[in-house]
Amino acid sequence: MISAVATSQANLLIVNGRLWPPRPGRTALAVAGESIVALGTDAEIRELAAPGARVLDAAGGTVIPAFNDAHVHFLSGSRSLSGLDLFGALDLAAVRAAIEAFLAGGKAGPWLVGRGWQYAAFPGGMPALELLDRACPERPAYLEAYDGHTAWVNSPALRLAGASGEALRTGILKEAAMATVERVLPAPTFEEDLAALRRGMAVASARGVGSVQEAGAGQDQRALYQALRERGHLTLRMRLGFDLPPGLTAAAWEQRLDEYAESSVGLDGRWLSGGILKAFADGVIESRTAAMLRPYEGVESLGEPNWDWSELRRAVVEAQRRGWQVQVHAIGDAAVRAALDAFEAAAAERPPVALRHRVEHVETISAADLPRFGRLGVIASMQPSHAEPGRNLREAWAPRLGAERAGRGWAWGSILRTGGRLAFGSDWPVVPLDPGHALHVAVHRTTAAGEPAGGWLPGERVTLPEALSAHTEGSAYAERAEAWKGSLRPGQVADLALLGEDLSRPGLELPALKIRATVVGGRVVYEEGGPAS
Ligand SMILES: [Zn+2]
Incomplete structure (x- = not known):
């Protein structure tokens, strides 16, 4: 014993x-x-x-x-639990039926709010204004795509928001344009958010999750978790990531870091912690906003990087100098490279420090960059459920990249074998909070139904012990907490x-x-x- x-x-x-x-x-x-x-x-x-x-x-x-979920949007996921969930509605009829059932059940408030619809469920890959106007004619409706990058709204919502232009015809708002309607959405009260978080924690507990790491906007959420902790309701260990935004002058960035340092006082416990900054280097592959080294298939675009890469490098180096760990959302191969470049620049600083910087997502990567995770001690924080080789991957994700680049999709096996460390998570509510599903995709690279036989890119499979380790000890390592959690000792x-x-x-x-x-x-x-x- x-x-x-x-x-x-x-x-x-x-x-x-x-x-x-x-x-x-x-x-x-x-x-x-x-x-x-x-x-x-x-x-x-x-x-x-x-x-x-x-x-x-x-x-x-x-x-x-x-389980330790290394990448969630826990507040947004918790809020979404009381809204309409369209994640499982895979065609028009199913979407219509889900909306009707939700409204008939009397579950909507003054607004119909929901999320989870998938592009592939609609002819042409995008939902139509008329469909939502017919299904929900009176109440304003705001329905986010599963990836959180597009909103589908109805005419009452567009009127309330005073929207103009193309959206009046399509009911579709992409990326920053989503704010047009988001601004007029009724904001939940503090107590409503606490109630939502308690429902979210119940979901996490039922799935065996004991720790989660909030990927961004954590600076605005601290009071909520502190209230839960003070009331004895915090049943999940929470780590909050603060935003590292682009476009700030060096002076403004230093001032922001001063403010963060102040608001981080006391944020170092075992139930509620911080110490990490989150930057978005790019968008997503499906909408061709992820930053690529070579153009997307059939179009001239290299995507839409959010940063000037030299600015990202400077911001990371300054953050590290003040002791911050940094995580960078990087989905396209150019964004992954830029994040690794920034961490390599930070690693060259003297005296050397090992803050365990992280790249989030890593959906595709240049072969030359694979061994850099191991070499630089950078963590690959990945969400296996995103790589489920279903319709979205086959019809929306892979065709944007072409075979060669899609062939390096979610290369967790290669990263691990070249000495890199993995931390697994879900990105909930982008996909369900379900570690069992994540382990399945990590180990088999098939859908839940087992397709394709033998797995998609089977060379990237990892063993069950490796996958489980990435979702427990690996995630703890990624938040610098493996000394006290993540293993049975x-x-x-x-x-x-x-x-x-x-x-x-x-x-x-x-x-x-x-x-x-x-x-x-x-x-x-x-x-x-x-x-x-
Ligand atoms: Zn995310």
């Missing part, structure tokens, strides 16, 4: 399980307060129980470190997911990964079929 505690101190035991990674003589673990204190056999662990200790029977299932916090099955069983269906219980900080925050404590 590996133990860091005397007998009779453990108040929570998990027995009759398999601890991850599997090793002989490890079927149980003991928790005292917030921490794991021992791993061993059932008999060894039962000896550590304090009087009245709670015992969870794992029934042969695997106990893993709770005495002394680590007791953030655990108890799975319904033995993970080492061949043929295990990962998309159907069953979570029987989730423990965060020693507290059972989710139990299948039971009340959470």
